[in-house]
Amino acid sequence: QSVLTQPPSASGTPGQRVTISCSGSSSNIGSYNVYWYQQLPGTAPKLLIYLNNQRPSGVPDRFSGSKSGTSASLAISGLRSEDEADYYCAAWDASLSGWVFGGGTKLTVL
Amino acid sequence: EVQLVESGGGLVQPGGSLRLSCTASGFIFSNYWMYWVRQAPGKGLEWVANIKQDASEIYYVDSVKGRFTVSRDKAQSSLFLQMNSLRAEDTAVYYCAAGDSMDVWGQGTTVTVSS
Numbered sequence: 001q002s003v004l005t006q007p008p009s010a011s012g013t014p015g016q017r018v019t020i021s022c023s024g025s026s027s028n029i030g031s032y033n034v035y036w037y038q039q040l041p042g043t044a045p046k047l048l049i050y051l052n053n054q055r056p057s058g059v060p061d062r063f064s065g066s067k068s069g070t071s072a073s074l075a076i077s078g079l080r081s082e083d084e085a086d087y088y089c090a091a092w093d094a095s096l097s098g099w100v101f102g103g104g105t106k107l108t109v110l
Numbered sequence: 111e112v113q114l115v116e117s118g119g120g121l122v123q124p125g126g127s128l129r130l131s132c133t134a135s136g137f138i139f140s141n142y143w144m145y146w147v148r149q150a151p152g153k154g155l156e157w158v159a160n161i162k163q164d165a166s167e168i169y170y171v172d173s174v175k176g177r178f179t180v181s182r183d184k185a186q187s188s189l190f191l192q193m194n195s196l197r198a199e200d201t202a203v204y205y206c207a208a209g210d211s212m213d214v215w216g217q218g219t220t221v222t223v224s225s
Contacts, residue, residue, distance in 0.1 A: 002154065035211055035212065037155070037212070039155075044205055044215040044216065044217050044218055045147075045155060045205070045207075045212075045215050046215065047209075047211055047212060047213050047214075047215075050211035050213070051211070056213065086154075088154065088155050090155075090157075090212070096172075097169055098157060098169050098170070098171055098172075099145075099157035099160065099169075100157065101147075101154060101155045101156065101157060102154070103154050104154040104155070
């Protein structure tokens with residue numbers, strides 16, 4: 001059972017907007033920045049969002065992140081077939097003195 | 111090109127040891143936090159350990175404390191993970207990552223613990 005809670009799956013049709021939630025606590029999301037990673041099938045994870053809502057160079061602006069209290073969200077607008085992947089949230093946890101990941105959300109583009 | 115390349119994975123019996131390496135190129139290795147993250151077959155990501163630029167801070171997930179040791183070598187631009195007393199539940203793909211945000215990831219090396 002992961003410290004950060006994500007829905008196991010999400011889906012949408014091309015062009016739609018989907019949101020993936022990440023729920024934590026005061027010792028992690030409530031106090032520290034949230035990061036999102038995309039893992040395409042058979043590949044290594046890739047940083048998608050850092051510092052809650054910042055996009056690395058090369059990440060399309062269709063991807064956006066937000067944080068409120070002890071929860072965070074990743075939104076993907078204009079859904080495309082190549083967005084089909086696993087998405088993970090992560091944050092530092094002060095109680096554990098370590099990084100924690102969400103269990104991951106498998107996004108299916110219908 | 112910024113790159114991380116892991117090596118050292120393989121098949122090992124329970125109770126055995128392995129040493130993973132991660133060689134960095136295309137950036138100044140000594141400027142960044144480094145991480146080990148693993149992924150068991152069909153499972154999600156699990157942070158294993160991280161080490162500060164000068165190795166003055168090192169953190170481990172509870173399940174590997176006392177068994178795994180992370181280290182780094184500035185001259186070799188390399189990160190290491192010494193894994194002792196390996197268990198079946200340590201079977202995973204091990205990734206190294208670099209940067210405050212785990213900005214860059216390697217392709218991973220597979221560790222299988224089985225008799």
